[in-house]
Amino acid sequence: MSILVVKDLEVKYGDTQVLWGLDLTIERGEFVALVGANGAGKTTFLKTVVGLLPAAAGSLHFAGEEVSGMPVEYRIRKGMAMVPEGRRLFKGMSVMDNLMIGAHFREDRPQVHEDLGKVFGYFPELERLRKRVAGDLSGGEQQMCAVGRALMASPGLLLVDEMSLGLAPVVVERLAEVLAKINVNERMSVLLVEQDVEIALELSSRGYVLDNGQVTMSGDAGELLRHPQIREAYLGLT
Amino acid sequence: MTLLEGKAISVSFGGVQALSAVDLSVHEGDVLDLIGPNGAGKTTLLNAISGLCPARSETLKFNGTEISRLKPHRRAKLGIARTFQVVKPFDRLTVVENVAVGAMFSGHKIPTRSRVIERARVALEQVGIASKADLFPRQLTLSERQQLELARALAMEPALLLLDEVMAGLNHAEIEKTMALIQHINKNLGITIVVVEHVMKAIMNVCNRIVVLHFGKKIAEGTPARIVESPEVIQAYLGKRFADRQRRDQAQRAAQP
Amino acid sequence: MAGFEKKDAGPALPSIVLGAAVLVFLIVAPFVLSNYWLRVLTSILMYGIVAQGLNIIVGYTGYHAFGNSVFFGIGAYSTGVGMALGLPFGLALALTVPVAVVVAVMVGWPLLRLSGHYFAIATVALNMAMMEMVINVGGITGGAQGLALPINPMGPAMLYKIIYLVMLLILAGATATVYWLDRGSLGYALRALRDSEQGAQVMGINTTAMKIMAWAASGSFTALAGGVWAYWFTFIEPSSAFDINISIKGYVMMLMGGLGTVFGPLIGAAFLELFATIIWGKFLKIHLLILGMLIVLVVTLMPQGLLHHLRWFKRRGKPKEVIR
Amino acid sequence: MDMLFQTIINGLLLGGLYATATIGFSMVWGVMGVINLAHGAFIMIGAYVGYWAFAHFGLDPFLTIPLSMAVLFVIGYLLQELLLNRVMRTSLLLSLILTFGLDMFFINVVILLFSSDFHSVNTSYTGSSLKVGTAFIPYVRLLTFTFALILAGGFYLFLRRTRAGHAILATALDKETARLMAINPSRVYSLTFGAGAALAGAAGSLASMLFPISPIMGREFIGAVFVITVLGGIGSVEGCVLAGLLYGLIQALASLVLGVSYQNIVAFIIFLLILVLRPQGLFGKRFYGEIS
Amino acid sequence: AEDVIKIGAAVSLSGKFAREGEFLKQGYDYWKDAANAQGGVKIGDKKYKVEIVYNDDESDPQTSARLTEKLITEDKVKFLFGPYSSGIATATAAISEKYNMLTMVPMATADSIYQRGYRYVFCPSPLASTGLYPILDLIGTLEKRPATMAIVGPDSLFPNITAEAAQKKAEEMGIKVVYLGKYPQSAADLSSVATAVKGANPEAILCTGYTQDSILLVKSMRELQVNPKLVGLAMSIAVPDFRNALGSAANQVMGTDYWVPTLTYTGIIVKDSDTYAKTYKEKFQKDPTYQAASGTAAGIILQMAVESAGSLDTNAVREALLKLKGQTFYGDFQFNEQGVNTAAKLSVTQIQDGQPKVVFPIQVRQTPVQYPKAPWN
Numbered sequence A: 001m002s003i004l005v006v007k008d009l010e011v012k013y014g015d016t017q018v019l020w021g022l023d024l025t026i027e028r029g030e031f032v033a034l035v036g037a038n039g040a041g042k043t044t045f046l047k048t049v050v051g052l053l054p055a056a057a058g059s060l061h062f063a064g065e066e067v068s069g070m071p072v073e074y075r076i077r078k079g080m081a082m083v084p085e086g087r088r089l090f091k092g093m094s095v096m097d098n099l100m101i102g103a104h105f106r107e108d109r110p111q112v113h114e115d116l117g118k119v120f121g122y123f124p125e126l127e128r129l130r131k132r133v134a135g136d137l138s139g140g141e142q143q144m145c146a147v148g149r150a151l152m153a154s155p156g157l158l159l160v161d162e163m164s165l166g167l168a169p170v171v172v173e174r175l176a177e178v179l180a181k182i183n184v185n186e187r188m189s190v191l192l193v194e195q196d197v198e199i200a201l202e203l204s205s206r207g208y209v210l211d212n213g214q215v216t217m218s219g220d221a222g223e224l225l226r227h228p229q230i231r232e233a234y235l236g237l238t
Numbered sequence B: 001m002t003l004l005e006g007k008a009i010s011v012s013f014g015g016v017q018a019l020s021a022v023d024l025s026v027h028e029g030d031v032l033d034l035i036g037p038n039g040a041g042k043t044t045l046l047n048a049i050s051g052l053c054p055a056r057s058e059t060l061k062f063n064g065t066e067i068s069r070l071k072p073h074r075r076a077k078l079g080i081a082r083t084f085q086v087v088k089p090f091d092r093l094t095v096v097e098n099v100a101v102g103a104m105f106s107g108h109k110i111p112t113r114s115r116v117i118e119r120a121r122v123a124l125e126q127v128g129i130a131s132k133a134d135l136f137p138r139q140l141t142l143s144e145r146q147q148l149e150l151a152r153a154l155a156m157e158p159a160l161l162l163l164d165e166v167m168a169g170l171n172h173a174e175i176e177k178t179m180a181l182i183q184h185i186n187k188n189l190g191i192t193i194v195v196v197e198h199v200m201k202a203i204m205n206v207c208n209r210i211v212v213l214h215f216g217k218k219i220a221e222g223t224p225a226r227i228v229e230s231p232e233v234i235q236a237y238l239g240k241r242f243a244d245r246q247r248r249d250q251a252q253r254a255a256q257p
Numbered sequence C: 001m002a003g004f005e006k007k008d009a010g011p012a013l014p015s016i017v018l019g020a021a022v023l024v025f026l027i028v029a030p031f032v033l034s035n036y037w038l039r040v041l042t043s044i045l046m047y048g049i050v051a052q053g054l055n056i057i058v059g060y061t062g063y064h065a066f067g068n069s070v071f072f073g074i075g076a077y078s079t080g081v082g083m084a085l086g087l088p089f090g091l092a093l094a095l096t097v098p099v100a101v102v103v104a105v106m107v108g109w110p111l112l113r114l115s116g117h118y119f120a121i122a123t124v125a126l127n128m129a130m131m132e133m134v135i136n137v138g139g140i141t142g143g144a145q146g147l148a149l150p151i152n153p154m155g156p157a158m159l160y161k162i163i164y165l166v167m168l169l170i171l172a173g174a175t176a177t178v179y180w181l182d183r184g185s186l187g188y189a190l191r192a193l194r195d196s197e198q199g200a201q202v203m204g205i206n207t208t209a210m211k212i213m214a215w216a217a218s219g220s221f222t223a224l225a226g227g228v229w230a231y232w233f234t235f236i237e238p239s240s241a242f243d244i245n246i247s248i249k250g251y252v253m254m255l256m257g258g259l260g261t262v263f264g265p266l267i268g269a270a271f272l273e274l275f276a277t278i279i280w281g282k283f284l285k286i287h288l289l290i291l292g293m294l295i296v297l298v299v300t301l302m303p304q305g306l307l308h309h310l311r312w313f314k315r316r317g318k319p320k321e322v323i324r
Numbered sequence D: 001m002d003m004l005f006q007t008i009i010n011g012l013l014l015g016g017l018y019a020t021a022t023i024g025f026s027m028v029w030g031v032m033g034v035i036n037l038a039h040g041a042f043i044m045i046g047a048y049v050g051y052w053a054f055a056h057f058g059l060d061p062f063l064t065i066p067l068s069m070a071v072l073f074v075i076g077y078l079l080q081e082l083l084l085n086r087v088m089r090t091s092l093l094l095s096l097i098l099t100f101g102l103d104m105f106f107i108n109v110v111i112l113l114f115s116s117d118f119h120s121v122n123t124s125y126t127g128s129s130l131k132v133g134t135a136f137i138p139y140v141r142l143l144t145f146t147f148a149l150i151l152a153g154g155f156y157l158f159l160r161r162t163r164a165g166h167a168i169l170a171t172a173l174d175k176e177t178a179r180l181m182a183i184n185p186s187r188v189y190s191l192t193f194g195a196g197a198a199l200a201g202a203a204g205s206l207a208s209m210l211f212p213i214s215p216i217m218g219r220e221f222i223g224a225v226f227v228i229t230v231l232g233g234i235g236s237v238e239g240c241v242l243a244g245l246l247y248g249l250i251q252a253l254a255s256l257v258l259g260v261s262y263q264n265i266v267a268f269i270i271f272l273l274i275l276v277l278r279p280q281g282l283f284g285k286r287f288y289g290e291i292s
Numbered sequence E: 001a002e003d004v005i006k007i008g009a010a011v012s013l014s015g016k017f018a019r020e021g022e023f024l025k026q027g028y029d030y031w032k033d034a035a036n037a038q039g040g041v042k043i044g045d046k047k048y049k050v051e052i053v054y055n056d057d058e059s060d061p062q063t064s065a066r067l068t069e070k071l072i073t074e075d076k077v078k079f080l081f082g083p084y085s086s087g088i089a090t091a092t093a094a095i096s097e098k099y100n101m102l103t104m105v106p107m108a109t110a111d112s113i114y115q116r117g118y119r120y121v122f123c124p125s126p127l128a129s130t131g132l133y134p135i136l137d138l139i140g141t142l143e144k145r146p147a148t149m150a151i152v153g154p155d156s157l158f159p160n161i162t163a164e165a166a167q168k169k170a171e172e173m174g175i176k177v178v179y180l181g182k183y184p185q186s187a188a189d190l191s192s193v194a195t196a197v198k199g200a201n202p203e204a205i206l207c208t209g210y211t212q213d214s215i216l217l218v219k220s221m222r223e224l225q226v227n228p229k230l231v232g233l234a235m236s237i238a239v240p241d242f243r244n245a246l247g248s249a250a251n252q253v254m255g256t257d258y259w260v261p262t263l264t265y266t267g268i269i270v271k272d273s274d275t276y277a278k279t280y281k282e283k284f285q286k287d288p289t290y291q292a293a294s295g296t297a298a299g300i301i302l303q304m305a306v307e308s309a310g311s312l313d314t315n316a317v318r319e320a321l322l323k324l325k326g327q328t329f330y331g332d333f334q335f336n337e338q339g340v341n342t343a344a345k346l347s348v349t350q351i352q353d354g355q356p357k358v359v360f361p362i363q364v365r366q367t368p369v370q371y372p373k374a375p376w377n
């Protein structure tokens, strides 16, 4: 069964239309990559899915329910979580509080504590840093904390925007490993937006290519990776 | 000739020693890359050069002038321009006005308004966001804002350009474009460049020297080819997977005629 | 927002006509208006200066000088003390400018490093500290007892015309300064540093000097208004010369008219003063209540200022950006 | 020596009340980026609620604290929902002027309702004191102080320990991201503004025991409230308490050492110095109050 | 049309002096209605009704000045009634003077106003400098006078004048002023002042503050057990708010007053103080204060001057005012060239068993003074 079904989605900023009739589906437990040029509308898409932006037209089904009119809180409660572009931690709060606020809305407290344990399992450095003020962490540590915070919502669908932005290659590698592990262990669906197309497609099972607000290609990640057009436009290989 | 000569540059924030006695010399015509893990002090080093944070140093000379006591705007007028990793556009000026400010107050006096605008437009062309000239910065995407940063710096027609992660968030094609732009700035406009970049495969091709920072110390310096082989750098920064990819790419390139 | 990028340079015809009409009116006003209405008009001009002074430091430079009334008080007291020492009015008034500049430079240097809210309240504290200082110094300032200025033997008709004209001149000066800021590169420097100080610095703008200059200009005009006010009232007290409501009123006017525009503050001043004048007497006990409600309504219903809503004579321009 | 001891007691006891009067203001500023100039009016309304209940039902103002808190919570909540919400996103300036207008409005409404006469609350224990050595501790002030600290402590725990509190903090730091945590910022703002007003109301009820009650009594607090907010660090409850006590102490000591006429000027100069040397406040945290 | 005398008044109906301004306005209104009830002001054979044009000055001198100008030039009033407080009146007096507009300013008692050579500004009340004199005079009649004294008050125009004059007079009488405290006008709390007074340990303490300050100071002294033999206040003792606020703590505290209901002066329009207090309460549902009484008295004196001049001409009325010598329920009056009422005297009232009693001057007193004051209970 599909966890997210997007049909004919259109989004506008005032008079400028950014997304044009976009279709996208994610199955439960699937790892999907969304790649595309700058300004293609990837962030806009994620924000619309989660509800930070309104859709101008089209439908958005999440876990079998039409959510496009619903506020952000509703969708989060229903099982979405997002790692926003640029991490956006609550810089003045401790790492621990940042993690816990990810589970802010959850009533199943014992389960929350278990999830906290899991997050520390994936990112042992966070346990060490849990008392530190989040704004003081290095970029990589902050990104880990941001992913951890999203995991604390125990979402059915994890949306990750620009996982590798400004991170050292070693850190990117770490994060990629953890995302893959989470996908498998928790059976959590992941939608990853990433500029590093190679990493993104290696991690995922399917991929979508977005260009000027439209899906121009989609399909099996491995195939996309081998597709000559992708190799040329996004990987610089021939 | 050495354009920028810094000896023992140190910066500390309260208890945190962000930079400890880093030496840096940039030669005219260089494209120098500064790499290092997050928090290594790369941005801080750029800040120290442009005068935005209090730094101690034995010497900090630009074009033969000691600049360590100069305020940031004096250094800018001498010909040091920079971009910010966390972009700092002038939100309530339009894109073209943003760039015009760069042309207006740099050391080069431009006589008329229309020339200032002309200059700004050229800079916007160069970075490829000329079509957005009349928008406000917050109507741009993150990467377009980074391009705006670059355009503002270019409009100043500096001698030394400091670029802080201008490629972050760009895809391959755009990275290629930016690389070409950097090369163009360097070769055709004769501007010396210091870049901070994580995008290694791009940097390998444009820069002639790499300085590696780690915990505020310089741990390596040399040509790109040498640096990527250094086990210390691989361990601290690049990661094994990257090294593998790097080797594979090189092999592939070598295979191509 | 003006830019040197205007495609259709120059204002439209209706606004030229309107502007000329206002100018003519201002010049003939003292000869046709009754003393009372001249006084009302003078008070509009005075607040116009205060609002325009705020416009320089708030609208263009982005520093919320909430306590700019400190300069009003400084102007009033330096004129008052100067006259108490025997200087003629003109000279005493002229002296307020260097005094204001010295204060702006001395205090501005540390305070203008603060940003946003912090600067706003620091200026309030500065205003209070200055007031307490005048009270505690006593002596020539008269302390809490206030200071009486020499009375001009001239009849009211003549004296009021002179006061009016002096106010008008100062306001013209302030408006010209703002106009010049709006067009010139200095204005760009101020607006740039308003949006990002570090960004401006690395682009060659001496932000410290610019800010201090802007505040000194803002303060000088405000101080001149205070100086004229002192002479006009012949009696000044610390609590009314350093009355924070002066700058708050200026803020409301600037806001009503439109922040960071050349003529907005003047329109706001005229509107608020006239409104207040006209409702006085009609609602004895509740007019402050009505004024409070009016402010609430203006802010919630037309946060971009009157000018924005009176744009019929302005060409449709770029989207007006939100003030911060 | 005796005087020094008495002075310290005076300063601390008053400081506790100041602290409570400040917390709501500081929170609203820190979380919403709104400098609420009507805070003084809220305090005043709280005092009138206390007075009204005392005059009509003989209720002790300590008992009516919950009532004033409830009344002001509702006022604050509604104001935020109906008015402030419309402007606070756009600018600091607009909210300042809006709240200035509100202050004017409330004061004059109270003048209409209660006239501008002074009112007082005299309980059976008003005026009696506890003797400690050579110093006297007035019971009313001691009780006021205790209640003030209990309220401050309670609010601190509310922020740090409850999920609603965490939601407030998170919204203060990054509103959009807070939404991603299933937090509804406009609800949080209304809650914060309501809570801020409720605390002002409690402070007002407490103040009604000590000071003559009049429509403009809030104006006398607002200066201290500003200084303490900055001294303590914007949006920091524990900072407010420490700064409130410190401020009371400084003022009292300044009057002792320099003379009573210098208490304000000393306060303002300290304030300016703090701003210049340590703008995040003596006890402030980094990253707070950065919203513009 | 009826013949009317139009009188203008800018008073504070909002802002920090709203309370005092309201009383003043009611005082003016009382006179207007009383005079009109008797047919109006008599000039020659004709009776003129009185009409008062009010404006609210928001307790702001600048607004007051503007409104004064409006009353003179737009509303074309014949005479002016002044605002509350010396600060505001100083701003408006200059304008009255410029237009040669006869102005009665019953609540502007700062001496400095009358030292500027104004010719048209008249104050029926005694000046600020005399504010504490009667208490000192009373001390002079005591057998065991206090030897030391503290004088405290807010740092502002009226209180400062009163305090300085009192200090001078006390020292002339050989009383040592051991503490002189001026606290900031905006001080919300006076416990530090009470502590300082305690440290100086004076036998008498005089306070020049307004009602609110007096309440606070007495409260604080009681809480901190500051126990001088005499506590004397300027201008608040008879204000009902004062007694209500302090309850039994007010006992044996004394204060000077422009007017109290128990005074025994008599005059036209209002027969005596007792009548005034009663009829005022009927009319306005509250007890009158000295501000109200001073307003009514100002009206009565103006009426007497106009009637004696037999004209509405400003200069004729002024001449008549300077010649007149008489009494109203408010007290004696006789004006000098500066517009100062040289005949006015303050009285001293002491709260005895919860009731205000006039204790000085001897000739109008109700009971002897209770001295020394008992310690606070």
Ligand SMILES: Nc1ncnc2c1ncn2[C@@H]1O[C@H](COP(=O)(O)OP(=O)(O)OP(=O)(O)O)[C@@H](O)[C@H]1O
Pocket (backbone or CB within 6 Å): A013, A016, A018, A036, A037, A038, A039, A040, A041, A042, A043, A044, A045, B138, B139, B140, B141, B142, B143, B144, B169
């Ligand atoms: N607030 C806004 N107002 C107007 N236009 C906007 C706004 N935000 C984004 N846009 C425009 O929408 C388009 C898509 O932006 P979006 O941020 O979704 O792209 P993206 O694919 O995430 O790009 P990047 O890789 O640079 O993050 C861009 O052309 C951008 O200029």
Ligand SMILES: Nc1ncnc2c1ncn2[C@@H]1O[C@H](COP(=O)(O)OP(=O)(O)OP(=O)(O)O)[C@@H](O)[C@H]1O
Pocket (backbone or CB within 6 Å): A136, A137, A138, A139, A140, A166, B013, B016, B017, B018, B036, B037, B038, B039, B040, B041, B042, B043, B044, B045, B085
């Ligand atoms: N203003 C500041 N106050 C306190 N610490 C700071 C400040 N600026 C930087 N630091 C600290 O100095 C160290 C170096 O930071 P810097 O920003 O130079 O790193 P960087 O190499 O640019 O990292 P990144 O790749 O994440 O941009 C970090 O530990 C950082 O937390």
Ligand SMILES: [Mg+2]
Pocket (backbone or CB within 6 Å): A042, A043, A044, A085, A162, B142
């Ligand atoms: Mg994006």
Ligand SMILES: [Mg+2]
Pocket (backbone or CB within 6 Å): B042, B043, B044, B085, B164
């Ligand atoms: Mg960096």
